Every structure is written in C-alpha cells, then in structure tokens.
Amino acid sequence: MNNRKSIVALTGGIGSGKSYVCQLLRQHGIVVYDCDEAAKRLMREDGQLRQQLTQLVGPDVYEGTKLQKSVLAQFLLASEANKQAVNDIVHPAVATDFLQSPLQWIESAILFDAHFDRRITPDKVICVTAPLEIRVERIMRRDGISHEKATAWINSQMPQEEMVRLSDVELVNDGKANLPQQIEKILEQLHHNHILII
CATH class of the missing domain: 3.40.50.300 (P-loop containing nucleotide triphosphate hydrolases)
Incomplete structure (x- = not known):
C-alpha cells in the first residue's frame, strides 16, 4: 500500500x-511549508550545510551562525553556475525536510527552474x-x-x-x-x- x-x-x-x-x-x-524559511532555518541550524556554503561562497557568508544574505545574494547573481552550486547544496536538504513533515502544501519560487518539482513530485x-x-x-x-x-x-x-x-x-x-x-x-x-x- x-x-x-x-x-x-x-x-x-x-x-x-x-x-x-x-x-x-x-x-x-x-x-503551507515555506521553502525560503526552511532554507534559512536549515542554513542556520544544519552544521554540514553551513560548512558546505562557507567552502563554496567564502568565510564572509556567515557571521557566527548568522547567514549574511547580501553576501549570498551577490554570489547568486554573479553567475548561473554559482546559483546552481548553491541549489545543489540547499535543495536536497529542504526537500527531505518537507517530505518528512506532515504538511501537504509547499511554496517554492524556484519549483521549476531549479527542478525542485522532481525532488518532491507534487500532485498539483x-x-x-x-x-x-x-x-x-x-x-x-x-x-x-x-x-x-x-x-x-x-x-x-x-x-x-x-x-x-x-x-x-x-x-x-x-x-x-x-x-x-x-x-x-x-x-x-x-x-x-x-x-x-x-
């Protein structure tokens, strides 16, 4: 079943x-499960995710455990390859977190352009x-x-x-x-x- x-x-x-x-x-x-908020929470609380982002973006991306949004935004807008590299780190963690939650509704601005839909396979x-x-x-x-x-x-x-x-x-x-x-x-x-x- x-x-x-x-x-x-x-x-x-x-x-x-x-x-x-x-x-x-x-x-x-x-x-509704908020992907942006979940990503922020996971980037703040998940030590492995923080380590991966620091290696990718640079040490300025965090001040302690606080994500420096302007530093990340600048990195994301610099190139398509940068955006893809960040997505490859963050999206699997967010998808797993959602699928393990009891919620059925999910909100994501990048559902298609990051192929996030393939990770969660929505019915509608x-x-x-x-x-x-x-x-x-x-x-x-x-x-x-x-x-x-x-x-x-x-x-x-x-x-x-x-x-x-x-x-x-x-x-x-x-x-x-x-x-x-x-x-x-x-x-x-x-x-x-x-x-x-x-």
Missing part, C-alpha cells in the same frame, strides 16, 4: 504575491501570477531596493509565462481579480479530485 502523502505545490515568481496567497489559505486551515501545481510592473513595485517596497535590482531578481528566475505553462492552475494576483474566490474554486477542485488537504 502506498502511504505517500498528496502534495500541492504553490509557485510563482518573486513579487507575484505567494505570501498573500498563503495567508488566504491559512483562513481555510491550510498551513498552482502558479501565482501578476503583471511585471506590479511585481517590481512590490519587491522595491518590500525590500527597499532599486527598480534595477528588483528587475534583476525577476530576470534571474524562470519567465512567468513558462511557469504558468508547466503548472496545472494559474492564480491571478493583479489587484483586480477576486483572489479569495479563485482559491475557493481551486480547493473545491482539489477535494473533487480526492487530493486530501490538511
């Missing part, structure tokens, strides 16, 4: 509003989308960075159109579409398809 849990993955580019969608899902009693993938300028404005406001830097972060990820193509469902978060209504419709479909939801 297969006891594998059903998995629903939530993805979308930076600034698309995935965190807001997770807040709305919590109103339905759904707790939902992509949160928003127009480019709205995404840029959200990132600038949230992180206090320039238009140029926000655009660079967006361009470092898989194009939104490609994410939508690889997903099962699109959630439009442009400030006009009724997001709660879209979520309720998706939850109904998941129940109908017997994908159990915690």
